[in-house]
Structure formats: structure tokens, C-alpha cells
Amino acid sequence: MTVLRQLPVRLAAAWNGFFHGPLDLRVCALVRIAYAALVLIWLAVFYPDLARWFSEDGVFPLIVARKATPGGAWTVLALLPPGNFWLTAAWAMAFVQALLLLVGFGSRLNAAAVFVWVVSFANRNALILDAEDTVFRLIGFYLILMPCGACWSVDGWIRSRNTGPNGTRSVPATVAPAWGLRLLQIQMCVIFLSAALCKLQSAAWRDGTAMYYVARLDDYFGRFPTPDVLWQTPWIVALITWVTIAVEFAIPLAIWWPRARRWALVAALLFHLANEYTMHLFLFHWIMLAGWASFLCGDDLDAIGRWCSQRGPAGRAS
Amino acid sequence: MPTDGLWSRLKLWLANGVIVVIVAMVVCDAMPFSPDAWQAAVVPVINGLGIGQGRWTMFSPPDGENHRLRAELTLRDGRILDWQSPDLTRQSTWQRFVGHRRSEYVDNAIVFGKQYPETWEVLALRLREQYGREGHDVVLVRIIVEQATIPPPSGSNWPPRTKEFPFEGQVAIRRKFP
Numbered sequence: 436m437t438v439l440r441q442l443p444v445r446l447a448a449a450w451n452g453f454f455h456g457p458l459d460l461r462v463c464a465l466v467r468i469a470y471a472a473l474v475l476i477w478l479a480v481f482y483p484d485l486a487r488w489f490s491e492d493g494v495f496p497l498i499v500a501r502k503a504t505p506g507g508a509w510t511v512l513a514l515l516p517p518g519n520f521w522l523t524a525a526w527a528m529a530f531v532q533a534l535l536l537l538v539g540f541g542s543r544l545n546a547a548a549v550f551v552w553v554v555s556f557a558n559r560n561a562l563i564l565d566a567e568d569t570v571f572r573l574i575g576f577y578l579i580l581m582p583c584g585a586c587w588s589v590d591g592w593i594r595s596r597n598t599g600p601n602g603t604r605s606v607p608a609t610v611a612p613a614w615g616l617r618l619l620q621i622q623m624c625v626i627f628l629s630a631a632l633c634k635l636q637s638a639a640w641r642d643g644t645a646m647y648y649v650a651r652l653d654d655y656f657g658r659f660p661t662p663d664v665l666w667q668t669p670w671i672v673a674l675i676t677w678v679t680i681a682v683e684f685a686i687p688l689a690i691w692w693p694r695a696r697r698w699a700l701v702a703a704l705l706f707h708l709a710n711e712y713t714m715h716l717f718l719f720h721w722i723m724l725a726g727w728a729s730f731l732c733g734d735d736l737d738a739i740g741r742w743c744s745q746r747g748p749a750g751r752a753s
Numbered sequence: 754m755p756t757d758g759l760w761s762r763l764k765l766w767l768a769n770g771v772i773v774v775i776v777a778m779v780v781c782d783a784m785p786f787s788p789d790a791w792q793a794a795v796v797p798v799i800n801g802l803g804i805g806q807g808r809w810t811m812f813s814p815p816d817g818e819n820h821r822l823r824a825e826l827t828l829r830d831g832r833i834l835d836w837q838s839p840d841l842t843r844q845s846t847w848q849r850f851v852g853h854r855r856s857e858y859v860d861n862a863i864v865f866g867k868q869y870p871e872t873w874e875v876l877a878l879r880l881r882e883q884y885g886r887e888g889h890d891v892v893l894v895r896i897i898v899e900q901a902t903i904p905p906p907s908g909s910n911w912p913p914r915t916k917e918f919p920f921e922g923q924v925a926i927r928r929k930f931p
Contacts, residue, residue: 494876498871506800569805626783628784630809630811647906653819663914
């Protein structure tokens with residue numbers, strides 16, 4: 436009876452510990468920097484074809500685009516006055532705000548602005564979208580909910596230089612409530628679990644032939660050379676197919692177990708890099724890695740910092 | 754400071770509400786086990802928030818076809834010009850990276866064009882304008898969707914990955930201009 440009576444209290448404590456416990460601000464900063472850098476590349480690739488993809492003189496005018504847009508989706512590009520000047524101006528503003536997000540100036544505000552731009556460009560032309568554009572929207576959204584500009588940022592630097600009423604410098608914060616970052620972590624796991632469960636519903640993934648087809652899709656596969664035997668031998672193809680499902684199931688489960696977290700992160704890194712090597716998926720794997728970076732913790736960053744300093748010029752000299 | 758305590762509690766409850774609503778919507782939208790009716794119910798809200806995602810199908814089922822787009826442009830003097838979407842197998846990694854959106858356009862337009870022929874109408878119009886700027890008087894545009902089916906694997910040694918499968922064309926639209 437005592438255990439039952441204490442259950443709600445324990446659950447509430449666990450909930451609060453998980454969502455509202457302290458978080459190392461450097462992790463949010465890392466996600467912010469990686470995300471903003473990728474948004475800059477994402478936007479830069481649009482630039483030569485801005486009018487083609489997003490203007491009324493392009494291949495997808497608004498009247499047609501609205502038919503492809505799912506219910507509830509919105510784009511501020513629909514509000515722009517006609518003409519390519521305004522489109523270019525909107526693109527330039529998005530680019531500048533992504534730059535400001537990268538350096539961490541007005542971070543939360545610019546995170547919100549970049550999110551609005553990413554959603555707007557993505558929702559304006561559904562014909563050029565891929566799964567990575569969805570991940571760009573998602574990470575952008577969760578970044579707004581995180582204290583993403585408190586560390587490794589111009590905002591943090593300005594705050595550290597501000598003096599209090601009695602002349603004392605304010606001490607920069609190093610921790611904050613975790614819930615914004617936790618939502619991103621949950622989202623990353625949902626992506627992998629959903630992908631794994633969808634694969635289980637497909638006969639080709641269950642019978643081990645899915646990667647035979649994927650390897651022969653000329654719009655995605657064949658980025659760098661791989662031995663032909665991998666894609667011609669039935670048992671190897673089946674193994675790659677099933678390992679893909681296993682990895683997509685295992686990572687989002689193992690990553691919550693403290694002892695397995697680092698191994699799960701390494702597995703995610705290798706999985707995405709292997710896919711990046713073999714497939715043309717633009718920025719998909721890089722934006723996914725930016726999302727998985729939310730699972731790093733302060734100790735990992737310290738360890739990476741130590742590893743880098745040992746292998747850097749100063750470390751080698753000593 | 755009772756006001757501070759109240760404000761902190763309010764913020765905590767607000768954050769908890771946001772967490773529950775977002776996680777519930779994301780799960781309903783993304784997970785294949787969530788009933789379609791639930792997904793349909795959350796779609797307008799989650800899209801309004803900008804975080805609509807749908808099921809993460811990711812090659813399930815894998816596409817069994819390769820696609821190209823081709824157009825034949827008939828000029829007023831009877832000559833026929835040919836326009837072709839890029840042959841991706843002959844492009845460099847860099848060309849594929851910067852041209853990623855163009856290859857997405859070809860893939861998605863073929864799917865979307867089946868439902869909304871306006872997609873092809875607009876493409877035909879743009880091709881006519883593009884060639885018109887080069888001094889060609891285009892009177893007819895035929896857009897052809899070319900598809901190569903990847904045959905199901907059989908036997909103990911499957912065809913090489915680089916083997917080309919034959920493309921078959923199907924006219925998507927035939928648009929005359931006065």
C-alpha cells in the first residue's frame with residue numbers, strides 16, 4: 436500500500452528529473468551551431484533557383500502549390516508582393532538570421548525566425564522536398580524551446596561582460612532545465628522507431644530484398660564506389676536489409692540506457708556516415724547527426740575537448 | 754516570495770502541458786501504429802505548428818522504378834527539339850549535391866502530376882518560355898515520363914547494381930500553343 440501511495444510522487448519526481456533537471460548548456464549550443472551551419476548550406480543551394488522553385492513565374496505557382504500543401508501548412512512566402520526582388524530579399528533575410536543564429540546573437544529570436552523561414556520555404560514547394568526538410572523544420576522548432584544562446588554565443592559573451600549594480604560581473608549560466616532538449620531527443624527516437632516499424636510493414640524489408648531495390652535507384656544510390664558483391668549476393672543483401680531495421684530499432688532504445696548511450700551514439704554516427712558514403716541524400720544524414728548530438732552530455736564534450744587538445748599542436752609539443 | 758513560487762509553479766505546469774501535447778501529437782502523426790483517424794485529427798494542428806511529419810516511411814516499400822522526364826518541343830517550322838531531365842548516373846557528386854532539388858522535382862512531379870495535371874501544364878509553359886527566349890517559336894510541347902522498372906531479384910546471383918534497365922516512355926501531357 437505504501438508503495439502504491441508513493442507511486443504518483445515517484446512518477447512526478449522522475450518526470451521532473453527527466454524534463455526539468457539540469458542540462459549542460461554546451462549541448463544546446465552545439466545543436467544550435469550545427470543546425471545553423473546546415474541551414475546556411477540548405478539556403479545557399481536554393482539561391483541559384485529561387486525564382487524557378489518559389490516564384491509565380493516558376494514551375495510551381497501558388498495556385499498549384501496549394502493543392503499539394505497538406506491542411507494547416509503555411510508559408511509567409513505567399514504574403515510577399517509579386518516580383519523576384521521580394522523573394523530574394525526574403526531569402527537574404529533568412530540567410531542573415533541563420534548567420535546570427537550560428538554566432539548566437541539574439542539566439543532565441545533568430546531561432547524562431549529561422550524556423551519560420553525554413554517552414555515557409557519548405558511549404559511553398561512540396562515538389563522539391565525530401566525527408567531532410569522535415570528534420571530541418573523539427574530541429575528548428577525544438578531549438579526555440581531550448582536555451583540555445585546561453586553558451587558559445589555572442590549573447591553569452593555580452594551577458595558575461597555586463598556588470599551588476601555593485602560592479603560585479605554576472606557569472607555565465609552553465610545549466611538550465613532540460614525539457615526543450617528532451618523533446619528533441621524524443622523526436623529523434625520517434626523518427627528511427629517510426630522508420631523501423633514502417634519497414635516491418637513492407638514485404639521487401641521483411642524478406643530481405645529491400646536493399647536490392649534501394650541499391651538500384653539511380654536518383655539516390657551510388658555516391659561512392661562499393662563492391663558489387665554487396666548488392667548481388669542474396670544473403671549479403673538480406674543481412675544489410677535486416678541490420679538496417681535492427682539499427683533503427685536498437686539506437687532509440689539503447690540511447691536512453693546510460694551504459695549503452697555512447698555506443699548507441701557511435702552506432703548512429705557510423706550508420707549515418709555509411710549511408711552518406713553510399714547515397715545521395717543531400718543534407719539528410721548531417722541534419723540527423725545534428726539531432727543525435729542532443730544526446731551528448733557534458734562529460735562527452737569534455738572528453739572530446741581533451742582528445743582534441745592532446746592531438747592538437749600544443750598537445751603534441753608537450 | 755509567494756508570487757515567485759506561484760509563477761515558478763505556473764511555468765512548470767505550462768511546460769508540462771506543452772511537453773504532453775507535443776509528444777502526443779508527434780506520436781499520433783509519426784507512428785505507424787497510431788490509428789489513421791488520430792493522425793487525421795492532429796494533422797491540421799501539427800502542420801499549423803510547422804512540425805507535421807507523417808510516417809517515416811524511408812524506402813518502405815522501396816521504390817521499384819527509376820524515372821526521367823523528357824519533353825519534345827515542336828517549333829512552328831516543324832523542327833522538333835528535345836529537352837531531357839539530367840541523367841543522374843552521369844553527374845558528379847558535386848553536381849548531384851547542388852542539383853539535389855532538381856532530381857527531387859522530377860521524382861515528385863511524376864507522382865503529383867498523376868493527380869494534378871496542372872503540374873505538367875506549368876512545366877510545358879515554362880519550357881516554351883525558356884526556348885522562346887532563345888528565339889524558338891514553340892507550338893507544341895509533349896512531356897514524356899520515362900520509367901524503368903527494376904525487376905524483382907531471382908536466382909542466386911543478382912544483376913549488377915549498375916546494370917541499366919530499359920526505360921519506357923508515357924506521354925503525360927500534349928500542350929498546343931497558338
